[in-house]
Amino acid sequence: METKRIAVIGAGVCGLVSIKSCLEEGLHPVCYEQNNDIGGVWVYSEALRPNQGSAVYECLVTNSSKEMTCFSDFPMPRKTPPYVPHATYLQYLRDYAQHFTLYPYINFNTTVVSVSKAEDYATTGRWEVRTRNNDTGQENVVIFDGVMVCSGMFKDATIPDYPGLDEFEGITMHSNAFRSGSKFTDKNVLVVGGAHSAGDISVDSSRFASQVYLSMRNGTWVIPRLGFGGIPSDMMGNTRFVSKLPAAIREFMVTNLASSKVNHDKAGLQSKAKSFFKGCQMVNDEIGSRIYCGKIQAKPAITRFTKSGAEFEDGSRVEDIDVVIFATGYHLGYKFIDNSIIADSHKDLELYEYVFPARLKHCTLAVVGCVAILGANVPVYELQARWAARVFSGKAKLPGPTQRVLEVRRRQKQTLEDYGRYKTYVPPVPLQEYYAKQIGAQPRILSLLLSDPKLAFKCLFGPAYPTTYRLHGPGSWHGAKKSIEEAWDNVISSIRTRSVAKEKHSNSIILKLFIVFTLVLVIVMHWI
Structure with a gap:
C-alpha cells in the first residue's frame, strides 16, 4: 500500500x-x-x-x-x-x-x-x-x-475603532509590533487590553516610561506564575484530580490564588466577571507592585481619544499621551x-x-x-x-x-x-484527556494502582505532565516514567544555586494515609 x-x-x-x-x-x-x-x-x-x-x-x-x-x-x-x-x-x-x-x-x-x-x-x-x-x-x-x-x-491584528482615534497625534501601534519598553523612555504610554501581553507590555514599559496607563474594558484576573510554597501555579492547578472537582471548588481555589498575590479591587484591576473562568485572565507576577509604586495606573474603558490624550468611561481624562499600544488580540x-x-x-x-x-x-x-x-x-x-x-x-x-x-x-x-x-x-x-483517549494514550490509572502505586499517585494527584501521555498506548516512550519521577527535581535544580540547610518536619503517618485513602476513594468514584 x-x-x-x-x-x-x-x-x-x-x-x-x-x-x-x-x-x-x-x-x-x-x-x-x-x-x-x-x-x-x-x-x-x-x-x-x-x-x-x-x-x-x-x-x-x-x-x-x-x-x-x-x-x-x-x-x-x-x-x-x-x-x-x-x-x-x-x-x-x-x-x-x-x-x-x-x-x-x-x-x-x-x-x-x-x-x-x-x-x-x-x-x-x-x-x-x-x-x-x-x-x-x-x-x-x-x-x-x-x-x-x-x-x-x-x-490579522485587531485595533478597535474608537471615536477620535484618527485625530490622535501620538504614536499608535498594535502589541505585535512591540519589542521593548526601552523604546519609550520618558514617554507617557497608554496600553489597551487586559490579557497576558497587555500586562507584560505595561510592566516592561513602566521601567522606562514616565507613566504607563493600562485601560481595560472589563478588568482582569491576575494569576502569578508562582503559587503557594513557590510551586508553579500550573503545576498546582492543572492536575487530573483538580479537573474532577466540582466547578465551585475549582473556582474557589483559583480565585484565592489570584487574590493572595494582588488585591484586584485596590489595584483597579477587578474583573467585571465575578467568575474567574468567565473573565479575562492575565499571567503576571509584577503588575501589582508596579501599580503600587505608581508606575502603572489602571484605567477603565476608553470612550474617546483627543488629539493628545484619551477620555475614559468613568469621566476621567489623561492628556499628553505619547504612545498608545493596543494589546487587543487578533x-x-x-x-x-x-x-x-x-x-x-x-x-x-x-x-x-x-x-x-x-x-x-x-x-x-x-x-x-x-x-x-x-x-x-x-x-x-x-x-x-x-x-x-x-x-x-x-x-x-x-x-x-x-x-x-x-x-x-x-x-x-x-x-x-x-x-x-x-x-x-x-x-x-x-481536553488533553479526551484526545489521549481517542488515540489510546490515556494513563491506565487502575492498572498502575496495582503495578506501580507511587506512579499512579503522581498521575492522579500530581501535575498532568505531557509525559503521562507516553506511558501507555501508541507512541509510548521508555523514558516517560523516569521523566515524571524527576520532574519536580528538574524544576528546582536550575534555580537552587546556593545550598542551604533544610529543616526536617515530622508528619503523622496516620494523617497521610487518611488523606491518600480519601483522595483515592474520591477519584475512584468520579473517574470512570
Whole structure:
C-alpha cells in the first residue's frame, strides 16, 4: 500500500509535532514554512515579518512552567529555568527538530497560496496545495492525501475603532509590533487590553516610561506564575484530580490564588466577571507592585481619544499621551483556504473537537492549534497532532458529518450561555484527556494502582505532565516514567544555586494515609 503524503502548513510548535506525529503513524509529511527558520512566533525579529500575527518581545517568558509546556517525549534540560525565556524556548524547538530528524521534511521560504479540494476529492478525500517559492516566485501544485493546518490561528491584528482615534497625534501601534519598553523612555504610554501581553507590555514599559496607563474594558484576573510554597501555579492547578472537582471548588481555589498575590479591587484591576473562568485572565507576577509604586495606573474603558490624550468611561481624562499600544488580540486567519471549510470568526468556526472541519465528507484535513488554552498550549497541540495523524492513518475513526455538526452546535450553545460570546478558551486537562483517549494514550490509572502505586499517585494527584501521555498506548516512550519521577527535581535544580540547610518536619503517618485513602476513594468514584 502506498504511503500517504500529508501536507503540513507551518513549522512552528504545531507544525513540528505534526511532522513527528505523521512519522510515528507511517505517513510521509511534507512541511511548508514561509520563513527561513522553524519556530513560528518564537523567532524574535526587530521588524514585523510579512504575514506575521503575534510576535515575541524582549521580556517575554513562558506563562507555563517548563515541565508542563515541554513535548511529551523530549523533556527540557535540567539547566533550563522553570519559566523559559523566548530565546531559550526557540533553541529547545531547534533541538527537538534535530533530535527527531524533522528538518529534512521542511521546505523553507515557501508560502502556501491555497488549499482546495482535489478534483477527485469526492472519492479520495485528497487536497490540492498550491505553494510559492519566496526566492524565485515560482508556484507549484501538489496533490496530498491529507493536510494539517499548523500556521497559527491569529494573523490579522485587531485595533478597535474608537471615536477620535484618527485625530490622535501620538504614536499608535498594535502589541505585535512591540519589542521593548526601552523604546519609550520618558514617554507617557497608554496600553489597551487586559490579557497576558497587555500586562507584560505595561510592566516592561513602566521601567522606562514616565507613566504607563493600562485601560481595560472589563478588568482582569491576575494569576502569578508562582503559587503557594513557590510551586508553579500550573503545576498546582492543572492536575487530573483538580479537573474532577466540582466547578465551585475549582473556582474557589483559583480565585484565592489570584487574590493572595494582588488585591484586584485596590489595584483597579477587578474583573467585571465575578467568575474567574468567565473573565479575562492575565499571567503576571509584577503588575501589582508596579501599580503600587505608581508606575502603572489602571484605567477603565476608553470612550474617546483627543488629539493628545484619551477620555475614559468613568469621566476621567489623561492628556499628553505619547504612545498608545493596543494589546487587543487578533482575527482568525486562514486566508489560503475557503471560509466554508475554516471560518474566519469564532461564531462560524465549525471544528469538531477543535480539530476537524465538521461538515467535510472525508476527515482528511485537520487544524492543529486553533484553540486557546487556560494553561500550557503545547501538550494540547501535540495531542491534537497525534490524534489527526492517527485518523489519517485509518487507526482512529470519527463520527459522520451530521454527528460532528451537532456536537459543534452543542458546544457553541454552551459557550454562548457560559460566556455571553463565542470563544475557544478552555482548560487543558479535560481536553488533553479526551484526545489521549481517542488515540489510546490515556494513563491506565487502575492498572498502575496495582503495578506501580507511587506512579499512579503522581498521575492522579500530581501535575498532568505531557509525559503521562507516553506511558501507555501508541507512541509510548521508555523514558516517560523516569521523566515524571524527576520532574519536580528538574524544576528546582536550575534555580537552587546556593545550598542551604533544610529543616526536617515530622508528619503523622496516620494523617497521610487518611488523606491518600480519601483522595483515592474520591477519584475512584468520579473517574470512570
